[in-house]
Amino acid sequence: MEDCIFCKIIKGQIPSYKIYEDDKVFAFLDINPLSEGHTLVLPKEHYVNVLDVPEDVYAHMGRVVKRIAEKIQQEYKPEGILINQNNGRRAGQEIDHIHVHIKPIYKDTETFQEASYRKKFEDEKMKRIQKELTLD
Numbered sequence: 001m002e003d004c005i006f007c008k009i010i011k012g013q014i015p016s017y018k019i020y021e022d023d024k025v026f027a028f029l030d031i032n033p034l035s036e037g038h039t040l041v042l043p044k045e046h047y048v049n050v051l052d053v054p055e056d057v058y059a060h061m062g063r064v065v066k067r068i069a070e071k072i073q074q075e076y077k078p079e080g081i082l083i084n085q086n087n088g089r090r091a092g093q094e095i096d097h098i099h100v101h102i103k104p105i106y107k108d109t110e111t112f113q114e115a116s117y118r119k120k121f122e123d124e125k126m127k128r129i130q131k132e133l134t135l136d
């Protein structure tokens with residue numbers, strides 16, 4: 001896509017700190033990292049989000065994410081690794097070219113804790129949601 005910053009990075013029109021590339025997937029360091037090793041993994045083809053991307057491409061992104069997470073663990077020994085992929089502005093997506101964040105969490109890394117916002121639904125409601133979301 002013409003005016004997509006990530007498409008430009010993949011084509012080499014904008015520089016990046018690349019750490020992985022194959023025929024379908026590209027990975028580079030986030031320019032504004034949460035921590036040392038914060039990496040973005042994305043498909044070379046432009047897809048907007050999880051609803052847009054083909055299943056096999058998403059699955060392949062997952063394989064690459066796992067390999068990079070293992071490399072981060074081996075090199076930096078973080079206390080944890082947070083993996084997230086934002087879809088839509090309200091979910092925190094700023095760049096409309098799907099990407100997975102891999103964020104090493106060290107002793108002093110600040111993380112957003114959503115636990116205090118979690119709810120408790122009644123059994124009836126849980127069953128209704130279960131029914132509505134059960135896959136064929």
Ligand code: 5GP
Pocket residue numbers: 005016017028029030031032033085086092093094095096
């Ligand atoms: P989102 O909020 O869409 O999930 O994440 C977008 C990420 O892209 C942000 O973490 C931001 O720091 C990163 N980012 C934005 N522009 C650039 C850029 O030009 N180069 C690199 N390497 N990362 C970028």
Ligand code: ZN
Pocket residue numbers: 001004005006007008045046047096097
């Ligand atoms: Zn793009």
